[in-house]
Every structure is written in C-alpha cells, then in structure tokens.
Amino acid sequence: MNALSLRGVAKTYGDQTHALKGIDLDVQQGDFFALLGPNGAGKSTAIGIITSLVNKTAGSVTVLGHDIDVSREAAKALIGLVPQEFNFNVFEPVEDTLLNVAGYNGIRRSVALKRTEQYLKRLDLWEKRRTPARNLSGGMRRRLMIARALVHEPRLLILDEPTAGVDIEIRRSMWEFLAELNEQQGTTIILTTHYLEEAEELCRNVAIIDHGEIVERGAVAELLSRARVETFVLDVADAARCVDIDAAPFTLRAREDGKLEAAVPQGHTLNGLFAVLQGAGVEVTSMRNKSNRLEEFFLKLVHREDVDAQGQR
Ligand SMILES: Nc1ncnc2c1ncn2[C@@H]1O[C@H](COP(=O)(O)OP(=O)(O)OP(=O)(O)O)[C@@H](O)[C@H]1O
Ligand SMILES: [Mg+2]
Incomplete structure (x- = not known):
C-alpha cells in the first residue's frame, strides 16, 4: 500500500x-x-x-x-x-x-x-x-x-x-x-x-x-547526477573515432547524425574538453549547447554558485 x-x-x-x-x-x-x-x-x-x-x-x-x-x-x-x-x-x-x-x-x-x-x-x-x-x-x-x-x-x-x-x-x-x-x-x-x-x-x-x-x-x-551535467553537440570530422579517446571526466558519444555529443560535468569547463580533443588531434568545427527539458529546468532552480560557474564558461 x-x-x-x-x-x-x-x-x-x-x-x-x-x-x-x-x-x-x-x-x-x-x-x-x-x-x-x-x-x-x-x-x-x-x-x-x-x-x-x-x-x-x-x-x-x-x-x-x-x-x-x-x-x-x-x-x-x-x-x-x-x-x-x-x-x-x-x-x-x-x-x-x-x-x-x-x-x-x-x-x-x-x-x-x-x-x-x-x-x-x-x-x-x-x-x-x-x-x-x-x-x-x-x-x-x-x-x-x-x-x-x-x-x-x-x-x-x-x-x-x-x-x-x-x-x-x-x-x-x-x-x-x-x-x-x-x-x-x-x-x-x-x-x-x-x-x-x-x-x-x-x-x-x-x-x-x-x-x-x-x-x-x-x-x-x-x-x-543528470542535472549536473551539461551536454554539448560538436561537429567533428569523425565522431565514431572520438569515442575511443580517453576523455575523462568528459563523456563522449557518437550520434547517429554523425555529430559528437560531449557531457561536461559541473565544475569542468568547455576549454578542458577542447584541450582533451585537441590533444587527441580532433578538430572541432562548431558546437552548440544541447537543450534538454530537465537540465533547463534545473538550471532555473539551481543555486547562484552553479549559475556563476556556468557564467564563467
Ligand atoms: N485560489 C486560487 N484561485 C485562483 N487561482 C489560483 C488559486 N490558487 C492558486 N491559483 C493559481 O494556480 C496556479 C498554481 O498555484 P499554486 O499555488 O498551486 O503554485 P505553487 O507551485 O504552490 O507556487 P509557489 O511556489 O509560489 O507556492 C497559479 O497559476 C496560481 O495563480
Ligand atoms: Mg505554493
């Protein structure tokens, strides 16, 4: 009951x-x-x-x-x-x-x-x-x-x-x-x-x-744990190959549309992600923030320091 x-x-x-x-x-x-x-x-x-x-x-x-x-x-x-x-x-x-x-x-x-x-x-x-x-x-x-x-x-x-x-x-x-x-x-x-x-x-x-x-x-x-990760969609030459890169703390996933999806945990910056990709010889031609209802919703609710952390990016 x-x-x-x-x-x-x-x-x-x-x-x-x-x-x-x-x-x-x-x-x-x-x-x-x-x-x-x-x-x-x-x-x-x-x-x-x-x-x-x-x-x-x-x-x-x-x-x-x-x-x-x-x-x-x-x-x-x-x-x-x-x-x-x-x-x-x-x-x-x-x-x-x-x-x-x-x-x-x-x-x-x-x-x-x-x-x-x-x-x-x-x-x-x-x-x-x-x-x-x-x-x-x-x-x-x-x-x-x-x-x-x-x-x-x-x-x-x-x-x-x-x-x-x-x-x-x-x-x-x-x-x-x-x-x-x-x-x-x-x-x-x-x-x-x-x-x-x-x-x-x-x-x-x-x-x-x-x-x-x-x-x-x-x-x-x-x-x-889902809300505290921000996801970005990147254009790269070969997304499938990127999945093998040791990118921790970032998580990389090849999408069906050929783009690369990267999860950036709270406290880490996009620059850190770019450094990892650059180190592996991957050139990023463009990127966008993937919008997600839960994440957007949480962003409105989360605390000042979280907002500040995002503002620094
Ligand atoms: N007695 C009422 N008469 C008419 N509309 C009402 C009444 N009580 C609530 N509403 C409306 O219903 C909606 C939901 O209000 P509710 O008070 O349930 O929200 P809430 O989630 O508790 O908000 P808060 O966080 O501000 O307390 C709002 O649009 C509010 O204006
Ligand atoms: Mg109320």
Missing part, C-alpha cells in the same frame, strides 16, 4: 487557470519525497487537494488506502499538514495552539500535555510556550506549525515550503528533525520546495512539477 496515490488529478481555477493538468503520483510508505517546482507550478494546489482543502476538478486521491472522496475524515486523520501560509490564531499562546488542535482530534488531555511538551521541546519552543504566536519570529512560527501538525502523530506529514524565510542555521536544525522523524518513527514525509539543495539534502525521491504537469520523477541522486 502506498502512503499516497494520485491518478489524473486536475484542478482548474475559474475557467482559465489550469493549475494541475491531470497528474499521477505515487509515494511509498516511509519515503521522504520532494515535490519540486518553481512558483506557480501547482505544488500548493496539489497539497490542498490531498488534504481536502481544495476541491479537485478531476481524478482520485488515496491516502494510505483511503480514497478521499469515500473516506475523507479517515484520510485527513492520517495527515499532518504544515501549510505554506501561517494560519494560526496569533493571540493564542504557543502551547494552547497545540492543545486545542489535540482537542479537535479527540486526544486525551494527559496525552495532549505530554506530546505538547515533547514536540515544543524538540522544536526549541518550550521556553516560548506562554508566548502568543504573534510575538514569535518567522522561524519560530514555522516550527510551531510543524509541532502543531504532529500532535495527532500523523503517518503522513506534508510540508509546503517549510523552510521559506528561515535562516540557514534553523533550516539545518529543521532538516535534522525531519530526517529523524522519518528514520525513527517511519513517518512518510512529503515536502514542496524550490530549493534543489533541500531536496538533495533530505529526500530520496522527487517529482518535478512545472505548469501543472509532472515533468520528471525518480530518485533524487539519479536526477541530480
């Missing part, structure tokens, strides 16, 4: 905005999964549908075996949600926010008190337990939303941009906490992010969403 399955899930806002164009998605139990995509891709819409906050236009959603159209409450009870926007009562003291949510979920007071203490301590908010949420910093508010999402001990935790606006130190400690929750309690975690780095650090599997469609999916490690 999957933690989550989406089939043909579509959402049109009004009659014009096709926020999701019929997506399929499977997340296994125990997975740490990233939904990665730029602003407006449809990430929050997908999460809204999964958590029954947004009505879908088409398709089906199953949470740990419960179809949300058939057993909505059962599905909802299994999910903890950390929304993108702050949505707690800002006048309520931190501990009341947790205790009240526990109350809604029918958790006994003694258990609720214990869990409130446990999660507030773990998320470094225990000293702020009497503070109204409006007096918390942005990073503290994020952590409060995580604590609140965990009080009913959900089997599936969904976080929408959990580290947006959070400084690097707190981001790291949140990552550590989430990794621990996933490893030790086996909680399935899905997070949305537009930080490639976050998906890389935390997640095992990823789906990349763009303009309401899933454009790539797979293991993070595998997608990253």
